[in-house]
Amino acid sequence: MITGKAGTGKSHVLKAFALRACEQGVRMRYARCVDLLDDLHAGLADGSFSRRLKAWASAQLLIIDDVGLGQVKKRDDEPTAAHTLYNLIDRRHGKASTAITSNIALSEWGRYLGDATLTAAILDRLAMHAIRIDIDGPSYRQYVAQQRASGRASNVVQSQSPPSNAIASATGP
Numbered sequence: 001m002i003t004g005k006a007g008t009g010k011s012h013v014l015k016a017f018a019l020r021a022c023e024q025g026v027r028m029r030y031a032r033c034v035d036l037l038d039d040l041h042a043g044l045a046d047g048s049f050s051r052r053l054k055a056w057a058s059a060q061l062l063i064i065d066d067v068g069l070g071q072v073k074k075r076d077d078e079p080t081a082a083h084t085l086y087n088l089i090d091r092r093h094g095k096a097s098t099a100i101t102s103n104i105a106l107s108e109w110g111r112y113l114g115d116a117t118l119t120a121a122i123l124d125r126l127a128m129h130a131i132r133i134d135i136d137g138p139s140y141r142q143y144v145a146q147q148r149a150s151g152r153a154s155n156v157v158q159s160q161s162p163p164s165n166a167i168a169s170a171t172g173p
Helices: 010-023 033-046 049-058 081-092 106-113 116-128 140-149
Strands: 002-004 028-032 061-067 097-102 132-136 167-171
Touching: 002 010, 010 028, 010 061, 010 097, 028 033, 033 049, 033 061, 033 081, 049 081, 081 106, 081 116, 106 116
Parallel strands: 002 097, 002 132, 028 061, 061 097
Antiparallel strands: 132 167
C-alpha cells in the first residue's frame, strides 16, 4: 500500500512493479480504482457481475491505483463502492497479492467509498500482510514545471535529478 500526495511517484512505483511481475510471468491486472468499480458495477447492469468479480479476483497480482481520485458513481439501485470493493478484497484475502495507491488518508476512505464500516473491513484485510509506504515530498511534475518556467533546458526531465527533499518511509510486518 503506497500513500502520499499527487506527483510523488506512487503510481510510477507500482507500474514498475507490474512490469517486473509481467516479465516473470505473473498473471496480473491493473486498474484505477474508479475504473475497476465502474467495470464491476457495469456487471450488475448486464448480469455479468459474478464473472467480472471472479476475473478481477483471480489475478495473482492486482494493482488498484488512485483510491481517492475520480468520482465514484453511485445510483440508488447499486451497492456502495465500499461494498463492491469489499467483495473483491475479501475474495483475494490470504490468496493473492493486492497493491494499492492512494492520494487520500486512509481515514478518508470511508467517506470516499460510501460506507465507513465496510471500508474498515477492507483496510483490516489489506493491513494484515501489508507493507505500507508513505511518500512525503513535493510533486515531481511540479518540480519539472518549475524548472521549465525558470528557463532551464527543455530536457530537464532527463538532465535534472528529482528534488532531494522527498522522503519515503516503509513499514511492514
